[in-house]
Amino acid sequence: MERFVSPSIEHLESLRQPLTAGERLVFNFFNETLAPDWEIYIQPHLNGLRPDFVLLNPNVGIAVFEVKDWNLQAMRYSVEERPGKVPKLCASDGIKSFSIQNQNPVEKIYRYKQEIHDLYCPRLDGKAGFATITAGVIFPFAKQTEINAMLKPCLAYRGMLDWPQYNPISGAEAIAENRVDLVFPESRRAASKFMSNEQADDMRNWLIEPDYATVQRKPIELDSTQRSYVTSRTQSGYRRIKGPAGSGKSLILAARAAQLLGEGKEVLVVTFNITLLHYLMDVAVRWPNAHGRTRQGITWLNFHAWCKRVCVDSDHEQEYLDLWRGSEDQQGSEHQVLSTRLPAVVASCIEGDVDEVIQRYDAVLVDEGQDFLPTWWNVLRKICRKDGEMLLVADATQDVYGTARSWTDEAMTGAGFPGGRWAELQTCYRLPPSALETARNFASQYLPSDTVDLPNSPQGELDLYPCHLRWVQISAEKGTQVCAEEILQMAPRASDDILAITDITFLTGNQRMGAAVVNALESKGVNAVHTYSSDKKESRRRKMGFYMGDARVKATTLHSFKGWESRAIVLFVGENIDNQACALIYTGLTRLKRHEKGSYLTVVSCASTLAEFGKTWTNYEER
CATH class of the missing domain: 3.40.50.300 (P-loop containing nucleotide triphosphate hydrolases)
Structure with missing residues (x-):
């Protein structure tokens, strides 16, 4: 059985954020010592978090690891214990002391574990489900005794000392001796009654490398x-x-x-x-x-x-x-x-x-x-x-x-x-053939004939790009709720594909509507990078920070997404339709990018004048 690695091994040298020497050492360690049914995800896009490694076995469980290349001899490290507060990790270069709490690996793995349990794997069985999640730290260039002394107060505060098999902290000795039993004790399990293929699927949508990162x-x-x-x-x-x-x-x-x-x-x-x-x-x-x-x-x-x-x-x-x-x-x-x-x-x-x-x-x-x-x-x-x-x-x-x-x-x-x-240029290479035909039909029906430049498929091209087109016709008051639901359901519906959550893009022509949908997603624990704001300066700032490589769901206006592309889009259409609104809708329809494993476009529409057009789609629903 060949191990699944994402990104694939042949691409590890060309990651946008290259592996450190320690991360490369740890990857080789896992790849050589783990059973082949353990999947390895490297720097996954996890709802805005970027752990170094996540391991997944549908029969056993999930593990998340933070790797620190720190040389504990280069600086003096200490922990400031604060009554009722998280212990603060500090360092000193011999001249001054400073906080490095934002790099505290114990706090990172604690957060990873909580979010994996509460958000990414909602079907895990309550508190017992924590037994399927390992959260560990690896210092490949530091001695075990030094690591233990430094991190003991942090581990004690989070209750991790009581469950060392689920919160392993390991150093250079364990890596050098190939002691996977020390680095990842739970890897020796053959099965867990709390883990299933369904829970693994829940997780894979968050872990798989996004299409955008692959294309880069x-x-x-x-x-x-x-x-x-x-x-x-x-x-x-x-x-x-x-x-x-x-x-x-x-x-x-x-x-x-x-x-x-x-x-x-x-x-x-x-x-x-x-x-x-x-x-x-x-x-x-x-x-x-x-x-x-x-x-x-x-x-x-x-x-x-x-x-x-x-x-x-x-x-x-x-x-x-x-x-x-x-x-x-x-x-x-x-x-x-x-x-x-x-x-x-x-x-x-x-x-x-x-x-x-x-x-x-x-x-x-x-x-x-x-x-x-x-x-x-x-x-x-x-x-x-x-x-x-x-x-x-x-x-x-x-x-x-x-x-x-x-x-x-x-x-x-x-x-x-x-x-x-x-x-x-006359040939369209972006759109899947079925989406291209849909966009042509929309332009022919709703756009002024003197400005229409219809896209054509490459001559003689076979339709090798699956495309899932869905139209949901709704009343205006349901807009926010339905859009959020369609975003959350898009990846699970892609049952024959592992669709990265962070590949999903939400588009609307209305700032207020967009902000409401982002808030609805965040109430479910799903973070989004977006450009919505009623304040022009703040909106501009958000636009400057908007890019597809962000490790979150994407959300922006149709105006701001002109020129871009995505393999998974939820597009909201409001009630009022005029020529410019139709041009915006056409822009949204043509943002869909072909992909050999499938593309996904859902339109949520309040426009009654477009309902008949929506009924021509393969998957049409009224709510």
Whole structure:
């Protein structure tokens, strides 16, 4: 029997967070000494926690281990006992003492054990279920006597000294002598009456490596047309590419940015959407020419952040601040600032910058160009060096701000593009075939015909990508409850697949609704990384911290998820439907990513006008 390891052994050298020397030693120890029916999960995404190792045997139980590479001779370690409080772990470098309580391994394994029992394995039998969970600490480079002396007060406070077989603390001697009986005493069990395959399934959805982490280790895959756009430039240096969702526009842009960086060029990547920058950065690092330098070597900014930077760098910060004063209180004023006044101020700053204090670039690349106004593009042109390069990619079908129609032929001519047509991408590589057909049907029925650019499947492609489409039609008052239920049930419903909980993404066009769903999830103990806030500054801060590699469920607005993708999506549709709402829904439908083991899309809809469309889905339910 071959042991199951996640991530697989051949990928251990390419983890985003590389194994330490001690972790590598411990992995080899477990892999060599444990029976093959013990599964090994390395740095699993556990609802925001990241233990070093989790071991799982459906007949025996679960074990979680924290590994510390500490050299106990390098510093003096001590424990401060506090009446009625958790003992505090401290260290001293000989000059000063400081708290390292946030690294206290006893507190970490205590929390892991509690959450595994209470949340991840809800079918475990009450307190008796704790007998199936081992929580241990391993110090592969420290002596056992030193470890025992240091951690005794911490272990005593948590009652772990009374049950050493379930809370093993081991050191270098046990590892060196291959004493699995000391490191993991419960591994010698053949079975436990408290453990079952069902409980193991509950746990696997939390432990399996997310799809996003797997993808990050793979080079970008491009067809010959896409690759030609990455490795070449036009004679003028200006290129515009359009194509439907999933046709690879963002891949091309991110790869081109990395390619140019590898050629020694200074590159600026600009988006309207703050969160999209994280996706583009993660894509760019996968281009072979990047050499791992894309995050630091390329400038990644959303348009408004770039405008502010220009104003501040050129000593026009006050003029920038004055633009916004009172704009939020006057109807239409904010739009006027964005469309006209802000670009004019930034253009003036650049034109007056004779000393070139403002950064210039060899290439300026703009993603989701349908969200940009021609005035924004033209001011960006001013910081592109002579004989530089400008790239614009767009999909008018995803016109969620109503700006795509401003890109008239006349505007294009004034934007530096020579005569001729857009470079076009027509093949969608993202969507599973059945989801692609569903998205095409929606666009044909509900989007303006003059902006629709329908995606096509690769010619002659076989449908090798299972896709589970579900539509739940509800009344508005049930929205929060049903969305939370559908998120929580998505992984268990994937009975023929191990769907990572952290691969699930919740999307809505409404901030308040999104926050309510996140609160409902958290009341069940399920944490989410999200962008919802009624405060603009806080919302921006959350967007800056939103990325798919986070070890929690993802939740954001449809606007913020433009350009992204996920293999598991729950999409909420509100009651009010207009053209922009339909463009947002289409954007949400086209975020679904194909996967050989299956993709999952559930729409929870309050819109009665879309009920007939929902009834065409394979799995339709009314509540």
